Every structure is written in structure tokens, then in C-alpha cells.
Amino acid sequence: METLEFVVRIEFVDRPSLGYDIFQRFEVHHIDKVGMEVSPELGMMIKFRCSSKEEAKALIQDLKTVHGVISVGLRDHMPYEDREQELKTILNSVSEGIIAVNKEGKITHINEVASRIFHTTWEEALGLDAEMIFEANPPILETLRTGASYSLKERKIRKGNKTIHFLTSGVPILNDKGHIIGGVMTIKDYRQIEEILSKVERKPFAITxxxxxxxxxxxxxxxxxxxxxxxxxxxxxxxxxxxxxxxxxxxxxxxxxxxxxxxxxxxxxxxxxxxxxxxxxxxxxxxxxxxxxxxxxxxxxxxxxxxxxxxxxxxxxxxxxxxxxxxxxxxxxxxxxxxxxxxxxxxxxxxxxxxxxxxxxxxxxxxxxxxxxxxxxxxxIPALRERAEDIPLIAHALIRKIAKKLGKSEIHLTKESMDLLITQPWPGNVRQLENTLERILNIIDNAEIKPQLFYEWTDLTPKKPLSEPEDDDTLIKIPVYEEWPTLKEIVAEVERQVLLKVLETHHSSRKAGKVLGVSNTTILNKMKSYGIGE
CATH class of the missing domain: 3.40.50.300 (P-loop containing nucleotide triphosphate hydrolases)
Structure with a gap:
């Protein structure tokens, strides 16, 4: 049998047991209550289900007879439904995707833009774990655990035969006691970023x-x-x-x-x-x-x-x-x-x-x-070598920009290539990185950039590990005669040899101290102790 939903608004004069008497009328008419709100401005609002309009009318007439009830009328929606619709309209009016989760990581809100980016609907996404949308380890879960916000994290996920490429930022939702009760993510489809970048290129001063x-x-x-x-x-x-x-x-x-x-x-x-x-x-x-x-x-x-x-x-x-x-x-x-x-x-x-x-x-x-x-x-503004953790993000953004300019499809760096970029000193900073990547993208004929390409076409070289000295001159030799020297004597000999080696090229205690990370006074005391003249 079809069920109908109605909302009644009851104006009343407060008295003891008024709520009980109103609920009893619902029981007498065998009508289910779905929700209720009470506010000084609107009175009592009750949403209920029944099988016909006649049943609803009979209930309303009965409610009017309850002592203390001033009037009973129908409304289209409950106040919380109006607020929900208002929130939904606001969320759908912005250009970014927005997804809210509760403290368990389950989706409580998703706007139309986010639904479109992730090829889902509001009905399908509501109540799902965030991992069902974002795949493994979505960054919002770390926010729920720690309360730390994050900004513009780049992610790529596969859904069916489609690749979803986006940037996500997230913040925690706190209650009035400062406890984490959920989180909100904003999502930017990378195609939006590219469109904005193209506009920026046409209007060079509109950079934010x-x-x-x-x-x-x-x-x-x-x-x-x-x-x-x-x-x-x-x-x-x-x-x-x-x-x-x-x-x-x-x-x-x-x-x-x-x-x-x-x-x-x-x-x-x-x-x-x-x-x-x-x-x-x-x-x-x-x-x-x-x-x-x-x-x-x-x-x-x-x-x-x-x-x-x-x-x-x-x-x-x-x-x-x-x-x-x-x-x-x-x-x-x-x-x-x-x-x-x-x-x-x-x-x-x-x-x-x-x-x-x-x-x-x-x-x-x-x-x-x-x-x-x-x-x-x-x-x-720090040099690129002073913020090496930014290099992966910058390199990805530059590759997309250059590939688009050259009319090439998606190209990516291997992990080894990215590690190589991170270890470079980059004296020309971001400009040098961009020029290097543009040179590689001009000669590459596949979708993967391997380290060998950088070795062949640029000046980049692998960073040599400190554990592999170039010659014997960098080795520390400990003289051993009839018996092993004590550990204290070994440490002293190492210090003496290191000081001599450093002072060969840095001809003052101050410069040597700067190289070795100690004070000028420490170097002078060590030199005096080991009989080394400055």
C-alpha cells in the first residue's frame, strides 16, 4: 500500500504532559511519526506517514481538540529539511567539489561537482566510507586521526576505464569542545586547473x-x-x-x-x-x-x-x-x-x-x-634545493604544462627519475628545472621519463654517496702496532687527521669550524691539543 508523508505545525500553550497527549493521538490513529522539531518561533513540527489524506485530516482534527493546542496546520517541509536544502544549494553553487565525512570517515555530504568528478550520485555516495571514493588511504582519514589540515594534495585514481586526476585539500570539523567530529574535503578536477592556467597565460598578471x-x-x-x-x-x-x-x-x-x-x-x-x-x-x-x-x-x-x-x-x-x-x-x-x-x-x-x-x-x-x-x-624565497620536498609537485605541474604546449599526451617520471631530480642542486632553481624538463619532453617518444634520458641530454648526474670515497686520500688510517689502541686514542687520531685534511683547504680555525659544524674556539682547542699550528 502506498504511504504518504505530511508535516504538521502545532502552535500551543506549554503545559505539563502536552507532548505525551499529542503523541497519544498518533498512537490512537495508528500513524507513524518520522521526525519532530520544537522551536519558540515555529512551535512543534511533526513529520508523519499514513496511507491516505483522509487519515491525515482525521488526525489533524483530533490534534486540535488537545488541551493547550492553539492551531494545527500543514507545511511542505520540516525545518531541518529546509536547512538541508539550503545547504545543498550552497554546496552546489561553488565550482569546487565538496565532500564531508563524519568521524568514522563515512560520507555525509557530497555536492554535484564532486559527484561529477567521481562519476557517482548523491544517493550512491551517501554513507559510503571515504576509501570507496578515494581508494586506499585517503588523506582525510589522517586529518580525522590527528586534526591536521592538508592543502592541494595531488591524486590519481582509477574508476573503471577512467583515470580521475584531482587536487584535494581537507580540514577537520570540531565541536564546541574542540573534539574532531568529522572533516571536509575540497576537490579540484585537474582539468579546471589547466583551464585556469590557460586563462592566466592570456592574462599574465592574474596570478594568485x-x-x-x-x-x-x-x-x-x-x-x-x-x-x-x-x-x-x-x-x-x-x-x-x-x-x-x-x-x-x-x-x-x-x-x-x-x-x-x-x-x-x-x-x-x-x-x-x-x-x-x-x-x-x-x-x-x-x-x-x-x-x-x-x-x-x-x-x-x-x-x-x-x-x-x-x-x-x-x-x-x-x-x-x-x-x-x-x-x-x-x-x-x-x-x-x-x-x-x-x-x-x-x-x-x-x-x-x-x-x-x-x-x-x-x-x-x-x-x-x-x-x-x-x-x-x-x-x-628559498632556493629549490632548500625545499626539495616541493620538487615532485612542481615537476608534475611543469610536465603537464609543457606537454600541453607541445601537444603531447600524458607523460610521467619514473621513481628513479624523480629521486634524481630531488638530489640535484638546481642553481637556476625552478626556471632551470622547467628548462630541463622541456628539453626532455621535446625528445621523448613514450610516456615514461627514465633517468638515462637526463644523463644523455642534460647535465644532471647521480649524486655520489658519501660512503664511496673517490681516492685513498679521503680514507682515515689508524696505525696499529703490537696492540690495538684504545677507543679514546682511535677517536683522537680520527679527529687529528680530519682537522689536518680540512685545514689544507680551509686555512683558518674559523673556516674549518664552519665546515665541521663546531665553533672557532673548539677548533683552536683541538689544534692545541693535537699540536697543530694554525
Whole structure:
């Protein structure tokens, strides 16, 4: 027999046993209650099942006779169903996949985007273990155990004959006592990332922090700091070796700032001669020099009004331009080349350099007062070799980008190749890694990149283990006569030989101490103990 569901709203005056009397009427009519909610605003809401409308009407008439009941009416939904529908609408309105799990790791919510990514439906996924969707060891289970969030973990899973490639981030859900009661995952289909990247390539300044690939704690701290300082207007100085991504950071800071809708204008200070750089930055008046445009020209400070001016390679500017730049930073005013009028400018400065500005100040190449004006918020981007744990993520992202540009299908690194990349010093940082991978992808004719390709086509070499010395000169020899020396004597002899070897190439106790990881005083004491002259 078909069953029908109804929701009644009961307005009442509270009294003892009112709930019991209402429930008794349901029992008398042999009608099952499905759910109930009570609130001061809505009164009592009860959802029930019965076989016909006539049974429902009879129950409602009977409920009206209960002492304390003011009115009884029908509603379309229970309040919790309205809230559930509202939540479902919100979850389905976002562009990312969203999946929520309870503390046992069972799925409690999944939006339409996530259902589409994983080729399932809301009905099929609800109540499933997370492992049924994500395969073995989904990272959200670690979050449920430890409470630690994770960000942009890349995963590939197989479902039937399809490969699902996605990035996932997750956070724990805590109750008011701080206990973990579940977790929420966001899912990004990698095709979405590629579409965004293609848009970024067409609009080169629309880069945000989402495009900086990392998983290391050091980079996480740097990005969080950069996001915080982006909200202000203070000058930022980006430090880091060539190829570490200083311009990408500058663009991301601009996009995170209140100035994001205004221009972001970069200029490489090392790429222009002194006079041309000055006219580019400050503009010029008509007739300022031979060849000057009629009517003069706005400089980059004026063009970037309300936005951000990125001064790359700031360590290369001449003393003359340093003086003019210092004046802008101090007074917020510029004067065009050949002009007398002071022009106010509202521009945030982000500068960048790979040079050691402190040494340049000492040698008189860089003004100390300008350095302090630029170094208000210093951000140092670590070299790639200092965050080797980021290399796998970066390499995968670069391979996808390059393969798409070359029109090649999916290509991946073997474990041995990835291990090789991780052990390299990468003096050119991410730029060198990208160039290396692009060279390999141009000559590869299969889907797998093996180490031999790097040995044949690049300068990469296997890292030699420290346990395999190149010659006998690196061996420590312990003299043994009639009897074995004591362990204390062996240790002393090893120390003596190591000190002698290091001091051959590092001719001071201070330098030797730096190599061996001890203080200058320790080295001096050891040298005195073993009769070694500095």
C-alpha cells in the first residue's frame, strides 16, 4: 500500500504532559511519526506517514481538540529539511567539489561537482566510507586521526576505464569542545586547473597564490606571511636567487591586495640603460631630449597609479636613479625628466633582487637610506634545493604544462627519475628545472621519463654517496702496532687527521669550524691539543 508523508505545525500553550497527549493521538490513529522539531518561533513540527489524506485530516482534527493546542496546520517541509536544502544549494553553487565525512570517515555530504568528478550520485555516495571514493588511504582519514589540515594534495585514481586526476585539500570539523567530529574535503578536477592556467597565460598578471606550487612547511609559512602583508600598503622587498619565482610572488601579492583591480606594472631594472630606465620610470616632458615624443610621456609611476609597481633586479640601478627613487619613496612625488612640476603618485612598490644588498652598501654600490626604505617588509624565497620536498609537485605541474604546449599526451617520471631530480642542486632553481624538463619532453617518444634520458641530454648526474670515497686520500688510517689502541686514542687520531685534511683547504680555525659544524674556539682547542699550528 502506498504511504504518504505530511508535516504538521502545532502552535500551543506549554503545559505539563502536552507532548505525551499529542503523541497519544498518533498512537490512537495508528500513524507513524518520522521526525519532530520544537522551536519558540515555529512551535512543534511533526513529520508523519499514513496511507491516505483522509487519515491525515482525521488526525489533524483530533490534534486540535488537545488541551493547550492553539492551531494545527500543514507545511511542505520540516525545518531541518529546509536547512538541508539550503545547504545543498550552497554546496552546489561553488565550482569546487565538496565532500564531508563524519568521524568514522563515512560520507555525509557530497555536492554535484564532486559527484561529477567521481562519476557517482548523491544517493550512491551517501554513507559510503571515504576509501570507496578515494581508494586506499585517503588523506582525510589522517586529518580525522590527528586534526591536521592538508592543502592541494595531488591524486590519481582509477574508476573503471577512467583515470580521475584531482587536487584535494581537507580540514577537520570540531565541536564546541574542540573534539574532531568529522572533516571536509575540497576537490579540484585537474582539468579546471589547466583551464585556469590557460586563462592566466592570456592574462599574465592574474596570478594568485593558488598557482604557487608547494607542500613544504617553509613555503607554507612564506605564503601565509605574504598573504598577510599583501593587505597593507608598505613596500616589500623580495629576496631570492634567480629563478625562484620572485615575479610570481609579486603578482600574487598584488592580486591579494586591495589594489588588485588597478594596474600591476613590472619592469626589469637590469634590462635598460640608466637614462632609458629613468625616463621609463618617471616619464618626460616634451623636448626633454632629442627624440622625445610630442606632449611628453607618462612614466610607469603615473601609469601604475592606484596599483603596484614591481621593480625587478633593484640591485642593478645606478646611484643617480637610486637618488630619484629614494625621493619618491620618501615624499610620494615624482618629477618627469625635463620637468619642474611635482606630481603626486599613489603606488605600492614591490622590489626584488638576487644581489646581496648589504655587501653592496658596504662597497658603496647601494645607498643605505634607500635600502631601509625598500626593506620595510623583507620576504626571502628559498632556493629549490632548500625545499626539495616541493620538487615532485612542481615537476608534475611543469610536465603537464609543457606537454600541453607541445601537444603531447600524458607523460610521467619514473621513481628513479624523480629521486634524481630531488638530489640535484638546481642553481637556476625552478626556471632551470622547467628548462630541463622541456628539453626532455621535446625528445621523448613514450610516456615514461627514465633517468638515462637526463644523463644523455642534460647535465644532471647521480649524486655520489658519501660512503664511496673517490681516492685513498679521503680514507682515515689508524696505525696499529703490537696492540690495538684504545677507543679514546682511535677517536683522537680520527679527529687529528680530519682537522689536518680540512685545514689544507680551509686555512683558518674559523673556516674549518664552519665546515665541521663546531665553533672557532673548539677548533683552536683541538689544534692545541693535537699540536697543530694554525
Amino acid at each position: 597564490f593558488d598557482f604557487i606550487v608547494y607542500q613544504s612547511h617553509r613555503m607554507k609559512q612564506l605564503v601565509e606571511t605574504a598573504k598577510t602583508v599583501a593587505k597593507g600598503n608598505s613596500t616589500i622587498l623580495l629576496r631570492g636567487e634567480s629563478g625562484t619565482g620572485k615575479e610570481m610572488f609579486a603578482k600574487a601579492i598584488h592580486m591579494e591586495s586591495p589594489r588588485s583591480q588597478s594596474p600591476f606594472i613590472p619592469i626589469n631594472c637590469a634590462a635598460l640603460p640608466d637614462t632609458l630606465l629613468e625616463s621609463e620610470l618617471f616619464g618626460y616632458e616634451e623636448g626633454a631630449f632629442t627624440g622625445a615624443a610630442k606632449g611628453g610621456k607618462k612614466g610607469l609611476f603615473e601609469q601604475a597609479s592606484g596599483g603596484t609597481l614591481f621593480l625587478d633586479e633593484i640591485g642593478e640601478i645606478s646611484p643617480h636613479v637610486q637618488v630619484r627613487l629614494l625621493r619618491v619613496l620618501q615624499e610620494g612625488m615624482i618629477r618627469r625628466v625635463g620637468g619642474a612640476k611635482e606630481i603626486p603618485v599613489d603606488v605600492r612598490i614591490i622590489a626584488a633582487t638576487h644581489r646581496n644588498l648589504e655587501e653592496m652598501i658596504g662597497s658603496g654600490q647601494f645607498r643605505e637610506d634607500l635600502y631601509y626604505r625598500l626593506n620595510v617588509i623583507p620576504l626571502k
